[in-house]
Amino acid sequence: MNGTTLAMFGLPGGTEWIVILLIALLIFGRRLPDVARSVGKSIVEFKRGIKDVKSDIDVQSRIEAASSSKLEQKPEPTNETASAPEPSNESSPTSK
DSSP states (O other): OOHHHHHHTSOOOHHHHHHHHHHHHHHHGGGHHHHHHHHHHHHHHHHHHHHHHHHHHHHHHHHHHHHHHHHHHSOOOOOHHHHSOOOOOSOOGGGO
């Protein structure tokens, strides 16, 4: 394909937008403001949903990071019998 054929399917210019708007006005007529309002609300709701998903991912990653750092800081369990003092067999000096 040559460049002129591809340019025909590119982004619409000024004249094309005017034609598109006139066709939309003929099709939707008086409902055009309502259609535009509902499209705008849909876009806002979509962006809000994307923001909520991003914040949920951030919160989850912070929770996972905090729990992994707690696991790294946790001391290893030791044998309690080794750290306990051994009872002595000597009698105390006050027991005489």
